[in-house]
Structure formats: structure tokens, C-alpha cells
Amino acid sequence: MNEHDYAVIMAGGSGTRLWPLSRQNRPKQMLRLIGEDSLFQVAVKRLEGLFPPERICVVTVAQQVAELQAQCPAIPAENFILEPMPRGTASVVGLAAVALQQRDPQAVMVILTADHFIRNVTLFHFLLRAAVRAAQDGHLVTLGIEPTFPATGYGYIQTGENLGRYFGLDVLRALRFKEKPDEQQAQALLKSGDHAWNSGMFVWKAGRVLEELALHMPDLTAHLKTIAKAWATPQRTQVIDDAWPQLKNISIDYGIMEYASDVAVIPAAGLGWDDVGSWDALFDVLPADVQGNILSGGQHIGIDTHDSLVYIDRPQRLVVTLGVKDLVVVDTGDVLLVCHKDQAQKVRQVVEQLKRTNPEYL
Amino acid sequence: MNEHDYAVIMAGGSGTRLWPLSRQNRPKQMLRLIGEDSLFQVAVKRLEGLFPPERICVVTVAQQVAELQAQCPAIPAENFILEPMPRGTASVVGLAAVALQQRDPQAVMVILTADHFIRNVTLFHFLLRAAVRAAQDGHLVTLGIEPTFPATGYGYIQTGENLGRYFGLDVLRALRFKEKPDEQQAQALLKSGDHAWNSGMFVWKAGRVLEELALHMPDLTAHLKTIAKAWATPQRTQVIDDAWPQLKNISIDYGIMEYASDVAVIPAAGLGWDDVGSWDALFDVLPADVQGNILSGGQHIGIDTHDSLVYIDRPQRLVVTLGVKDLVVVDTGDVLLVCHKDQAQKVRQVVEQLKRTNPEYL
Numbered sequence: 001m002n003e004h005d006y007a008v009i010m011a012g013g014s015g016t017r018l019w020p021l022s023r024q025n026r027p028k029q030m031l032r033l034i035g036e037d038s039l040f041q042v043a044v045k046r047l048e049g050l051f052p053p054e055r056i057c058v059v060t061v062a063q064q065v066a067e068l069q070a071q072c073p074a075i076p077a078e079n080f081i082l083e084p085m086p087r088g089t090a091s092v093v094g095l096a097a098v099a100l101q102q103r104d105p106q107a108v109m110v111i112l113t114a115d116h117f118i119r120n121v122t123l124f125h126f127l128l129r130a131a132v133r134a135a136q137d138g139h140l141v142t143l144g145i146e147p148t149f150p151a152t153g154y155g156y157i158q159t160g161e162n163l164g165r166y167f168g169l170d171v172l173r174a175l176r177f178k179e180k181p182d183e184q185q186a187q188a189l190l191k192s193g194d195h196a197w198n199s200g201m202f203v204w205k206a207g208r209v210l211e212e213l214a215l216h217m218p219d220l221t222a223h224l225k226t227i228a229k230a231w232a233t234p235q236r237t238q239v240i241d242d243a244w245p246q247l248k249n250i251s252i253d254y255g256i257m258e259y260a261s262d263v264a265v266i267p268a269a270g271l272g273w274d275d276v277g278s279w280d281a282l283f284d285v286l287p288a289d290v291q292g293n294i295l296s297g298g299q300h301i302g303i304d305t306h307d308s309l310v311y312i313d314r315p316q317r318l319v320v321t322l323g324v325k326d327l328v329v330v331d332t333g334d335v336l337l338v339c340h341k342d343q344a345q346k347v348r349q350v351v352e353q354l355k356r357t358n359p360e361y362l
Numbered sequence: 363m364n365e366h367d368y369a370v371i372m373a374g375g376s377g378t379r380l381w382p383l384s385r386q387n388r389p390k391q392m393l394r395l396i397g398e399d400s401l402f403q404v405a406v407k408r409l410e411g412l413f414p415p416e417r418i419c420v421v422t423v424a425q426q427v428a429e430l431q432a433q434c435p436a437i438p439a440e441n442f443i444l445e446p447m448p449r450g451t452a453s454v455v456g457l458a459a460v461a462l463q464q465r466d467p468q469a470v471m472v473i474l475t476a477d478h479f480i481r482n483v484t485l486f487h488f489l490l491r492a493a494v495r496a497a498q499d500g501h502l503v504t505l506g507i508e509p510t511f512p513a514t515g516y517g518y519i520q521t522g523e524n525l526g527r528y529f530g531l532d533v534l535r536a537l538r539f540k541e542k543p544d545e546q547q548a549q550a551l552l553k554s555g556d557h558a559w560n561s562g563m564f565v566w567k568a569g570r571v572l573e574e575l576a577l578h579m580p581d582l583t584a585h586l587k588t589i590a591k592a593w594a595t596p597q598r599t600q601v602i603d604d605a606w607p608q609l610k611n612i613s614i615d616y617g618i619m620e621y622a623s624d625v626a627v628i629p630a631a632g633l634g635w636d637d638v639g640s641w642d643a644l645f646d647v648l649p650a651d652v653q654g655n656i657l658s659g660g661q662h663i664g665i666d667t668h669d670s671l672v673y674i675d676r677p678q679r680l681v682v683t684l685g686v687k688d689l690v691v692v693d694t695g696d697v698l699l700v701c702h703k704d705q706a707q708k709v710r711q712v713v714e715q716l717k718r719t720n721p722e723y724l
Binding site: 316318323331335340343 | 382661663665666678679680681682683684685686689691693696697698699700701702704705706708709711712715716720723
């Protein structure tokens with residue numbers, strides 16, 4: 001990477017996807033799901049050898065910035081870009097683009113998530129290098145993940161003709177972005193052979209994405225221009241605070257990627273990428289013992305216990321499982337979740353219910 | 363009942379059968395499993411109209427007596443008979459017999475358990491009245507429960523010829539006491555038609571049982587005689603304390619009932635008796651909702667949850683169950699048990715393991 005290339009880690013999610021472990025004030029990226037490092041720390045370490053800390057930016061919200069800074073003190077404080085509140089990834093990208101253009105008009109942005117697993121870091125670096133080259137040629141590049149099963153939890157991108165080769169990797173035109181499909185649609189998309197999972201990772205020049213925002217999101221753009229003018233002044237924070245509540249909550253995918261020209265996909269096979277958006281997804285990324293059990297924290301006694309995940313957040317807490325299979329047990333200070341693996345997606349229903357009735361548990 | 367008839371409630375069990383709810387210092391009979399009353403309180407209230415509190419005795423251990431007295435303040439303090447440590451029901455019966463004979467040489471003892479459910483209290487009273495009459499004729503009477511399924515968790519008593527009718531109830535000779543059978547034996551015992559479950563409830567004259575103890579348990583009897591001599595002296599407690607560690611830990615069934623003459627059974631059908639010795643047994647006695655769930659304490663959200671028992675010991679604790687069936691979830695301050703209903707008997711294995719490795723959880 002050269003001195004105009006920047007990583008932008010989106011780390012402001014309010015994360016109740018792994019509830020009750022992830023909470024409003026303790027989102028997924030802060031969790032130490034495996035080993036010593038949080039997902040955020042893993043996301044930063046993953047960039048070692050690619051970006052120096054001075055060129056890693058983090059977009060987050062005020063409530064989370066202190067913890068994130070503490071977790072990665074090497075990243076300069078001024079690289080933390082604060083949203084007053086989460087307003088979708090279109091706003092995140094716009095704000096980061098403004099920030100980077102102020103700093104470096106030639107900036108190329110590598111937008112990354114903080115809450116994904118990636119097993120093959122070597123390939124990941126390789127893909128990002130290719131994507132940055134393609135971005136320097138004006139493409140709006142997304143990383144597409146080769147689907148390995150008919151996932152209903154991810155969006156899909158239909159790929160078209162080859163736009164060129166960068167570092168020996170094919171960069172394809174992105175034809176269409178598709179929302180999370182149902183089971184039948186997912187089967188068809190998997191069979192089609194020309195669809196990739198939308199990884200939520202994007203690479204482009206800051207100026208280039210601002211052009212597309214200007215075309216397709218004029219309201220956001222108007223606010224971004226006001227913010228850009230105030231950037232070097234003491235009013236910057238106030239201007240952002242005033243603008244944010246007025247923004248539409250929309251993802252960058254649906255804000256511009258559907259309409260922009262020059263949208264490209266680099267399909268990635270073998271990246272070992274995982275969104276880990278639910279407890280069942282964790283089964284795919286955490287190492288299991290010979291009984292297929294994934295055990296983390298606390299004390300556990302399992303008799304006739306198979307293919308189950310037991311997460312305990314206190315060292316002295318004893319959890320005994322007897323005659324259970326395919327079970328997720330998440331034991332936190334105030335909440336216990338006991339869930340069949342196949343029903344883990346329904347945790348969202350619980351979270352929705354609690355928003356109305358008992359927000360103290362969120 | 364007349365003034366020579368006494369109830370003796372055995373309430374000294376150290377109870378880890380409903381672990382982790384029942385603990386060494388909080389045995390089953392102290393638990394408020396349903397409603398406001400503990401099983402001990404239920405056992406005492408069950409005697410209303412049959413025995414006045416002054417003729418209800420309680421055999422327990424020092425660690426439990428304060429709590430039991432607090433739960434049933436109407437029972438006079440001197441009616442609490444203390445064992446230095448649990449030493450099997452033969453010792454309990456012997457000690458209670460000595461205590462009652464000192465008080466009333468004509469005493470008839472109705473030995474009752476404190477940790478059983480009995481639904482039909484009217485029938486229970488009727489049975490005890492008949493048993494007391496039979497005991498006055500010198501019989502050693504046990505209450506036998508008509509088996510309704512091939513239980514492997516109870517002992518069985520084989521019944522023989524009719525010894526007489528008391529209040530219109532047949533009193534049968536007890537031929538043999540059988541230990542807990544295996545599944546196949548239990549099937550055969552159920553089919554035989556001449557076996558009753560051993561309820562652990564006995565009725566006899568104090569003098570009569572001391573005679574049988576003298577014949578079949580001479581060691582225990584020697585200690586009991588020393589205790590009897592010291593009963594009215596300041597040395598009573600010291601003498602009991604000295605004797606107790608030397609006693610064999612043996613149940614009254616195997617100590618004398620196998621050998622004694624005049625052992626009688628009153629078979630009871632429709633008593634609604636339940637030992638509730640394990641979590642799965644609780645399913646039979648606690649009321650379930652339309653989904654078949656038994657919920658107690660705390661906050662519970664169940665989605666697609668069926669035929670499960672969720673016991674929470676803290677009011678603010680939230681337990682969410684998602685897509686589970688036939689599950690027992692017992693959530694206490696330091697221990698969580700998640701157990702398939704059909705494996706509830708294996709809780710004993712866990713308790714055995716903890717005795718060796720982590721007694722702090724017992």
C-alpha cells in the first residue's frame with residue numbers, strides 16, 4: 001500500500017446479534033469471543049504489514065470510543081471518527097470520505113468491518129492490494145465472498161463481465177445487489193454460479209465515492225459539504241451533531257452501490273470469511289472438542305453433551321449440561337440464553353420483544 | 363388419634379437429589395418448590411386435624427433445626443430431636459422411639475417423611491388412622507403405595523395374606539422388602555400384582571420397634587439403652603454425640619423390616635404420592651402451562667419451548683429458552699443445570715463427581 005491508502009474500520013454497531021453476550025454497551029466487536037483479543041483487536045491486527053496504525057481510521061460512536069482506543073492504543077486518537085449515533089453505513093462512508101479527503105485529497109479508502117472472522121489473512125492482504133489498484137483506476141470495488149452454502153443471512157452480488165486483472169485476480173462488474181434471500185432463492189443464487197456474498201467490505205477513492213453520493217444521495221451530500229467546510233474549525237462536532245439526526249438510515253449498498261457506475265467485485269474463494277452474526281454461525285468459527293462442544297469461560301461439566309456451545313462470562317460460575325445436543329447456552333450476569341442451534345436466528349425476536357418490554361436487558 | 367399417638371417427621375436429609383437447588387445446607391424439605399410453603403411446612407400442615415403440634419416430633423440435624431423451627435413455630439422446641447449427623451433411618455427411628463418412650467411408654471409412632479408430595483390428604487389421614495389401630499395391635503405397619511408404573515427409583519414390598527381389616531382397609535402381611543429394581547425387574551414387579559412401593563412411612567408402638575431393634579440390631583440397641591438412661595440427665599447430648607459416630611449407617615427397612623415378625627402393609631391406591639427425588643419427578647407434581655412448561659421464579663421468555671421446567675432462584679434474572687423441549691433448566695446463584703428430562707437421574711453422577719473435585723458447589 002502507498003501513503004495515500006487508508007483502512008477505515010467501521011466499529012460503531014450497537015450489536016445485539018450475539019445477545020445476551022453482545023449488548024448495547026458491549027457490541028460484538030468488543031467481545032473476546034476467542035482467546036485474548038476482541039474482534040476489533042483482531043480486525044486491527046489483521047492489517048499488520050498492510051497499513052501502519054497512522055493510516056488506520058476507526059468510525060465509531062462516542063459511547064464506544066474509549067474502550068476501542070484502550071484496546072488499540074497504537075492508533076492515533078485523531079484517527080477515531082465519531083458519529084453522534086449510528087445512521088447506517090452510507091453515513092459512515094460519507095463521513096469517513098470527508099475526513100480522509102480533508103487529510104489527503106488522493107486518499108483511497110479500504111472500508112472494513114470489525115466484527116467478522118477471516119481465516120486466511122495472507123489471501124485477505126492479497127485481495128486488498130488488488131482492490132486498491134482497481135480503486136486507483138476509479139472502480140468502486142467490493143469484496144465478494146464465494147458462497148459455500150445457500151445462506152439466507154447475507155446479501156448477494158450478481159457478477160458480470162471481467163473489468164480487468166489486478167495482481168492476477170479477476171475484477172468483475174457488479175451487476176446487481178440483492179437483499180438477504182429466502183431459502184429457495186438462496187438455493188437458486190448458489191446454483192447460478194454468478195453470485196457472491198456481499199462482505200460489506202469496500203475499496204474506493206474518497207473523491208470517487210463522494211461523486212457517487214452526490215449523484216444518488218443529494219441530501220446526505222448536502223450535509224457532508226457543510227461538515228467538510230466546518231472540518232478544520234471548532235464547529236466541526238457541532239455541525240456533525242446537527243446533521244446526523246436528519247440523515248436517512250441507509251446502507252451504502254442500497255444508497256449508491258445499486259446505482260453507481262464502475263462498481264466492481266473481486267470474488268474471494270477460500271478467504272475463510274464469516275460474519276458470525278448469530279450464535280449458530282459461531283459454531284463454524286470456534287474450535288470444538290472431540291464431542292463437538294465449544295466451551296468458553298467459567299466451569300463446565302458436560303455429561304452426554306454433544307455439539308453444543310457453552311459460554312460463561314464468570315470464572316466461578318459452574319454450568320452442568322446433561323444429555324443435551326445442538327444447544328447454545330450463554331450464561332451472563334443478568335441473562336441466561338438456552339437455545340437450540342437451529343433456532344439461533346430467533347434471538348432477534350427476543351431482542352425486539354425486549355426493546356418494547358425490558359430494555360434493561362439489552 | 364388419641365393422646366398416645368405421635369407423628370415423627372424425619373427431616374434431616376442432606377439432600378442433593380434436586381441439586382443444584384437442594385444443597386448440603388438447603389436440603390429438599392426446606393425448598394419452596396411450589397407456592398409459599400416448603401415441603402417441610404407442607405408435611406406439617408398435612409397433619410392438621412390429625413395431630414396437634416405438641417404431638418408432632420421432628421428428627422433433624424443441628425445445622426437444620428433453626429430453619430425448621432422458624433418454618434413451623436407451632437411445634438414445641440423440645441419436640442425437635444437432634445442427630446449429631448445423619449446415620450440412616452434405623453438410627454432415626456431408634457432415637458425417636460427412645461425419646462417417645464421416655465415421654466409416654468404407650469406411645470405409637472407415625473414415622474413420616476418431609477420431602478414427599480401427597481395429593482389426597484383425606485385418604486392419607488384415613489390410612490394413618492387405620493395404621494395406628496393396626497399398630498396398637500402390635501403390628502409394624504408400613505404404608506405401601508400401589509405402583510402405577512415400573513419405577514426403578516423406589517423399593518418394593520411383597521404383600522401376603524390379609525392380617526385383618528381396620529376402618530374397612532385391608533392390612534396385609536409384608537413378605538419381603540426389595541431394593542430398587544432394574545427396568546426388567548420393575549416390569550415384573552408391576553405385573554405381579556402383589557407388590558407395593560415402599561413409601562418410607564411406618565407406624566408402630568415405640569416399645570414394639572425397640573423390641574425388634576433389640577433382636578436384629580443389638581449394637582444400635584446397646585447405644586440406645588445408654589442414651590435412654592442418660593435421657594433425663596444433663597449428659598444426654600454428650601451420650602448421643604459419643605454414640606452416633608459408632609452407628610452403622612443403615613435404613614430401618616434393611617435393619618429390621620426384613621426380619622421382624624408382624625410386619626404389615628396397608629396398600630394405598632390413589633394417594634397421589636410422589637417421592638420427587640429427581641428433576642424429572644417434579645414434572646409429575648408441579649402444574650404445567652398449556653405448552654407443558656413449568657416455570658418458577660425469575661423472568662422467563664420462551665419461544666418454541668415445550669415440556670420444559672425452568673427454575674430461577676433470583677427475581678431479576680432473565681432466562682430465555684428458544685426451540686427447546688423436555689429440558690430442565692435450573693438457574694441458581696452459582697450453578698446452572700441444563701439437563702434433558704430423561705437424563706435427570708444422572709444429576710447424582712454430577713454430585714458424586716463434585717464431592718471429589720469441587721465440594722463448594724454441593
